Amino acid sequence: MGLVYSLQLAIAGGCRNPRNSALAAITVAVGLAACMTTLTLLHVLSADPLPGRSQNLYLAWVDTVQAKHEDYHSLNGVKYLDYRLIKTDAAKTLLDAHRATRQTVVAGLQVDVGTDDSRREQKGQDLLATSADFAPMFGLALRYGRPWSQEEDRTRARVALIDVGLAQQLFGTPNAVDRLIRVKGSLFRVIGVVAHFAPSPHFYGLDRWSFDAKRHETVFLPYSAALEVGLDNFNQDRCDASVSEAPIHADLARCSWLMAWVQLENAQQVSDYRQYLNHLNEQTPRSQAFGKAEPAQLIRTDEWLGMQQVVPDTVRLNVWLAGSFLLLCLVNVAGLLTAKFLSRGSEIGIRRALGAPRRAVFAQHVLEACTVCLAGGVLALPLTLGGLWILRQQADSFSALARLDLGMFTTLFALALGLGVLVGLLPAWRASMVQPGLQVKSA
């Protein structure tokens, strides 16, 4: 029997008992929408921050802080934050060694940025103090001008790259090359204007934010120059034991505040670099009183994101909840379809008596289940969009990122179709088991 005929029967069957079909479709839609909403958020949050690059980016860490490691165990689950930052000296060593294809250090803070005549000012801009290799490593796209060179890092040149949006706000034109900006009282020459750069999660600065649709770095400066002009409000991990306990204004020279990233192309390079880091770690003189140094670490981007548990627990929890709700909906729909199919038992009996094979009856009913589920999938689309809209109204910074993309959209329909088959199997089997003779007799 033709597929078209089966499909016609399926659609006709669906239309015959519209209340039952509609209820089944709505149930599927609600379950699917709940599942897709939570999955979309999980998908957005666990996305690769820099596709094509992140698999070659590694966080490098050596233990050069001259202090004892606290083994602090809290009964309240309080943990010391550890973003694997390193001290200025260690950063210089790593940068100068050139053991990786590229290497850079990063640290960030919020500053007010103005024009040189102080006529215009933008408050609370996110600034990244970094080094020359950052732009090519992280794929910073330049609209105008050029990135700074390693030579300019060494000479602590007062140069800056700024975001195209900030250029527009400050100078009224996106091309702000050779203009001057004022940061904390010091002037920096804009040598390049970069396109909007906002990897999500913000993996190279989790100490400041991990997901935030509203924040991205708009000013990039050589870290050497930033230090020289007295930018010092960077976050710190640990400090030398000689630093007294004043957590707000710590001494950057004796504290870890920079995050080192290296670009490595293959397994050989990775193992060589790991060896180099271990060597560096052992070479660092360390007082006996502070105990052994912690082993050096080389952590790939995805491992780093896993270690820091950037995807909030509640997001995964909600996927579990929505998934089990969808399962419940499916059992429910299987029940509705069974009722529907069996209520036309006599009809099936007649078809069978007239010579329709069991297979054809089965196929017809699976198809009908698929039609119902596909209708549910179509209905689920506006529901999912509504669910995502509700999510975006939440106060937390990460929910604002939840948007449906083409991939998730197709997943929705593939899921709907797959579920249709799954849900239809049992009722369709039951329908195909109807005995021809018995039904004809009582009809």
Place this chain on the structure above:
Amino acid sequence: MSLHMMLSLLRRHSLIPLLLALQVAMACAILCNVLFLAWQRLEPMLADSGMDEANLILVDNVYSSKGAFSPAQLQAVVLALRQAPGVASVSPAFGLPMVTSGLVDFALQGPTGVKVGTNGYFGEGLVKTLGLKLTAGRDFLPGEYLDWGVGYEGAKQDEAATRPIIITQSLATQLFGSTQPLGQLLSDPGDKQGKTHYQVIGVVAHLLRNQLSLANHGRADNTILVSYRLAGGYMLSFGVRSQPAMRELALAGVRKAVERELRTMMGVDAQPKISFYAERRAAAFKNDRAVLWLFGGVIAAVVVVVLLGIMGLSGFWVQQRTRQIGIHRALGARRGDVLRHFLLENALITAVGIALGMGLAFLGNRLLMAHYELPSLPWGYLPLGALLMLALGQLAVLSPALRASNVPPVVATRSL
């Protein structure tokens, strides 16, 4: 109809009862776990704070932009706050309820070896300012306080001394059982030399901790007052108690005093938070409220889906058996008998579903425990879920069962 007959009927037509039981099982598992998750969030909201909430003004987010606040500067602020109209009591404090900018993590070990994680509040006169009820012992004496502050240089070390503390009734029970808590010594389990000791000098009825996510499972009152006096440093916070009749006046006065005394030290952009307890409480629970709405939505959706599902399937099943019901009636069964039959049948199927659902609920809880910091599902939730499902099942089957009981005996004679 006897139970035996009913069971054999269920066995012969097993697909529909199976689907019904499966729905009940899954709904039961989801509801048990969601109710449990919701309770985790609800418990801190229901906890007794032990304070005079209506008259408490909290001041925090006061950071210096120019080096530490000196004791003299702090004294000047306290004086200005005390002179504000309608202010009854002022305590510079570190660690305050509903304030998370300063969190003090304390571990205490009792004489029996019990270890309890608590939050500490520092500050002179907090018993009076927060309006706590002392149920035993006394408040700290002025001479017992030790100066302290975040980055405050004048802080003195007191390694050998024992620090007087005030604990809550709940902590007294957890740490000392039925023994009298006053005068007892507590140690810090993290301190390997065993130098640090705390002596209980007073007990208050309740005091809500400020790590709100831990304020569940009987841990809401895991809070202690420690005899430290906030004397300076980089960050300040205050508890201020207003006179009941002059609340608004006091709030305005406190805002003005902070602005006048601290603005130059804080810098132009600083935004200190000054508001009544209720406002801080609403802000602190904002996220929890959103999550509770979500859980509420899940519960409602599950209930609706299950109700409709049971109603639909049972309705269909009744319809299929119309003739049998008619025969049953013709043979002398009364309406009540038919109604009872369908209610009992539903109860039986639901019971099977519940048995399955309890296993599923337990498995689900284990799964969640493996991935999230979650305690195991208390047994009490299982009968709760069971009762809920039983009620839902009976409610859903009521209309099909009534329809069945209205089938007239004459149906038996038709279409034979």
